[in-house]
Amino acid sequence: MTSNEKKCPNCGHIFKPGETYCPNCDLFVPFDEQKNLSNDTITNSNEPASYKNDTPSEPSPSIPTFKHRNRTSVEETPATEEEIVEKQSEMEEATEKPIIEEHSEIETISPVEVETFEEIDEPVEEQPQTRVTDSSTPPSNESPKKNNKSKILVGIIVLLIVFGGGYVYNSQKKQNELETTLKLTTSAEDAIQNLYMKNQGEVFLKKGISQSDITSAEDKVKELKGTEQYDKLNERMQQVVKTFTRLTAINEAFKKPVIEGNQLINDAYVKDDTKLTLEAIDPEENGFDKLYNEAIKDATEQKAAIKTFKTTLEKLYRDDKVVSEPSKQVYNDAVKQLADIKDPELKAEFQKILDDVSKVIDEQEKKAEAARKEEEEKQAAAEKNTQQSQNNNNTNTAQNGSSFTPSTNGGRWGTRQDATIDLSDPAWAWNPGVQEKVISEVIKRGYVVDGGYTLVPKFIENGVGFYDLYATKNSKLFPNSKPEEFPIYVVTINDKTGWFKGNGPN
Structure with a gap:
């Protein structure tokens, strides 16, 4: 290579006479090192010269300097078949990255158009120039390899940034979901625990528990539906509902709650106007089941005592009044049966009725006694008159005519x-x-x-x-x-x- 040969610093192409830019790269233009003028611009005989150098100059150096040619659009230059194959290979390697596989749900990124920027090897002052081309050598339309590689590299970087950001976003999202699930699980567990008495296990419901407490806990459990924790929590919640339903049913059979926490209330009295249809739990599985069965037994005994008394009372008191001739014996039976009734309020109510019955019986006995005495007096008078008449008629007289009273011979x-x-x-x-x-x-x-x-x-x-x-x-x-x-x-x-x-x- 002679000292006057001009070589493309990008691909090594040796410029031919009349070439003002590299036909392979289409990126570099030779300039005179001293005067920043094109060294190999040839004035075509058919075209005017771009400029005229009026100042004599020294011979130019054998190796010119180059400056990047400005490109209007990288996309306008078609790529060669070799470059297309190389680009496809690089893109396939990029799509095989694990990060892209893990985040396949991220939307496809639209192609990014990358513009190359003008680079200057050495800061030089550009002079107005006229580009003279050889009409016999048309400019090359092939796409530069370096520009295509730069575009692909930038695209891959953009994809990595997007997918990497997606990975980070997705990881953060999963972390947030886990934290949310943990909070909901803790809240649901606390809500279920708060329905029970403390330090008693999940057996006895707390005192004063209400339907709103149950509903609130159920809502917290439902928030976990679709998670692994839901089934176990829901199973525990259903056990609470089952126990609460039984507790409510037995307490409603009494005038006040008969079961509070883990205690059976002794002064709770069954409702007189309520039918008792509850059945005992068999077998008993825990302490609550035992209390529940004891409460049912108590209610049954109270109802039986009330029923027995009412049956007897009907013989003495009907249609809100005492019968015409109440029996003293039936009244005495009713008094004994009233003692078996536990409810003091109900007992006092029945006692008033028995008092009315007793008054009627007392009045009847007084009348009967007065009538008996009157009748005895009449009988005595009649007997006296009869005796006198018999004596007068010699009836019941001895042979000597004297009256007599039959003798018992000293006995009764x-x-x-x-x-x-x-x-x-x-x-x-x-x-x-x-x-x-x-x-x-x-x-x-x-x-x-x-x-x-x-x-x-x-x-x-x-x-x-x-x-x-x-x-x-x-x-x-x-x-x-x-x-x-x-x-x-x-x-x-x-x-x-x-x-x-x-x-x-x-």
């Missing part, structure tokens, strides 16, 4: 008995109407009841027959006698006059 009435009873003796014949009158009277007095008595002939004295009257069933006089105690002696009766006498004060 009802103990005298003749050795032989001859029913054909006229002494055993009742005077007309006497027997009916006596029986009606003793029934009225309550000594015997209709169909609950018997008459037994016992002895004859002074031609008069005397019968003993026996009770065979309970009566007012014998209300509590047992069946094996009957028959029971009542009075001795004169079958001629109707006079009768017994061992009682009357």
Whole structure:
């Protein structure tokens, strides 16, 4: 190579006469080192010279300097087939990076147009110049390799920045999601724990728990739906709901809560107007199940006591008033059954009704007693009159004409008995109407009841027959006698006059 040869510093191309730029690179233009003028610009005979050097100069050096040619657009120069293959290879290597595989969800980046900037090897002052080209050598249209490589490199860098930023963004997003899940999990666990009594495990719900507490905890658990933690937390939440449902049901059966925390309230009383349909838990799995079953047992016993009393009370009190003739015995049974009722308020209410019944019974007994006394007085007067009449008619008299009172031979009435009873003796014949009158009277007095008595002939004295009257069933006089105690002696009766006498004060 001679000293006058001009060589492209980029690719080594030796400029031919008339070439003002490298046909391979299309980037460099030779300039005179001293005067910054093109050294190999040849004035075409058909074109005017770009400039005229009027000043004599020294011979130029053998190696010229070069300056980057300005390009209007890199995209306008088509690339060679070799450059296209090289570009595709480099792009395939870039797409095989793991970072791109990990973040395939990032949108495809549109191609980035990269402009190359003008570079000057040495700062020189540019002079106006006219480019003279050889008409026989047209400018090359091939795309410069260095420019294409620069564009590809810049594109790859941009992709790495974008995908790298996406990776960082995605990692940060996952970290944020994990932190959010952790916070939600902690919040849900705390919400479930707060539904139970402290230091008791997940067995007894806290005192005063409400539906709003349950709903709030459920909402916190639902926020974790779709995560790994949801199933376990939801299972625990459903157990809370199950326990709360049972707790609510048993507490609503009482006038105030019967179960509070881990305690069974002894002074809780069952509602009288509520049907008890709850069933015991079998088998019992924990302490709450045991309390629940004890509460159901208590409620059942209270309901049974109330029902038994009401059944008895209906015999004494109907249609908001005392029946016309309440039984003293039924009243006594009701008083005993009232003692089995635990609820003091309900017991006081029933006691008022029994007090009304008692007043009616007392009034009835007073009236009955007054009537009995009146009747006894009438009977006594009638007996006296009858006795006098019998005495006047020599009835019930001795043979010497003196009146008499039957003798008991020193014993109690009802103990005298003749050795032989001859029913054909006229002494055993009742005077007309006497027997009916006596029986009606003793029934009225309550000594015997209709169909609950018997008459037994016992002895004859002074031609008069005397019968003993026996009770065979309970009566007012014998209300509590047992069946094996009957028959029971009542009075001795004169079958001629109707006079009768017994061992009682009357």
